[in-house]
Amino acid sequence: MKIKEIIVVEGKDDTVAIKRAVDADTIETNGSAVNQEVLDRIKHAQEIRGVIVFTDPDYPGERIRKIVSHAVPGCKHAFLPKNEAIAKSGKGLGVEHATPAAIRKALDEVKQEIEEFNSEIEFDELVDAGLIGGSKAKERREKLGVLLNIGYTNGKQLYKRLQMFQISKESFGKAIAEVLQGEKHSE
Known part of the structure; x- marks a missing residue:
């Protein structure tokens, strides 16, 4: 290659x-x-x-x-x-x-x-998904970073990377659903 x-x-x-x-x-x-x-x-x-x-x-x-x-x-x-x-x-x-x-x-x-991109994903959606604040936020961001292939981030960096790499609302939604589904199976 x-x-x-x-x-x-x-x-x-x-x-x-x-x-x-x-x-x-x-x-x-x-x-x-x-x-x-x-x-x-x-x-x-x-x-x-x-x-x-x-x-x-x-x-x-x-x-x-x-x-x-x-x-x-x-x-x-x-x-x-x-x-x-x-x-x-x-x-x-x-x-x-x-x-x-x-x-x-x-x-x-x-x-x-991408330098100038307005993300479809709002910061509040990250909070609502439990990616910022809360006891499982770090673990969720780690899993999300792997699924979206954007690396591990803190909450602020996550929002920036979602914008920088033009992650669509659809891709984000599928990935966070997979993260949350994985939590349900491990309980």
Whole structure:
């Protein structure tokens, strides 16, 4: 599988994992202290071939994703569920621990960032669905992020990602119904 876009990853081990899974070029941010030189390379890559941001499903990975997204509008994003990114030893979380199949799946389901989009989904609907506030909100957002392939988010980020990736009201409704149905079966 050949990837046209350049994939932005955190480090060398991520590049090795990506290259095991697909034929692609990468730019490494070298951790969460993304400097201007790296951002300039990513901007250039976006202009020439396009960019896919593929960071770890953790706080530093999300921080890098935000920095790159802010500096380079219009990026595509690939998300890896946490359970697909855990090291076999159980100590470590990241793209470098994912199987080639999990990496290919994440890249198959890449999401395009849209700058100006008015979502059909209202913030109040997230509250009503129990995704913001309440004892099960975090767990529900985690499951929803996997189903919609937008990664884990807090409540505010969820609303922004639903807009940024143009998640339709229909797709959102189906996914939240599946999340809530899963809760009923586990009770």
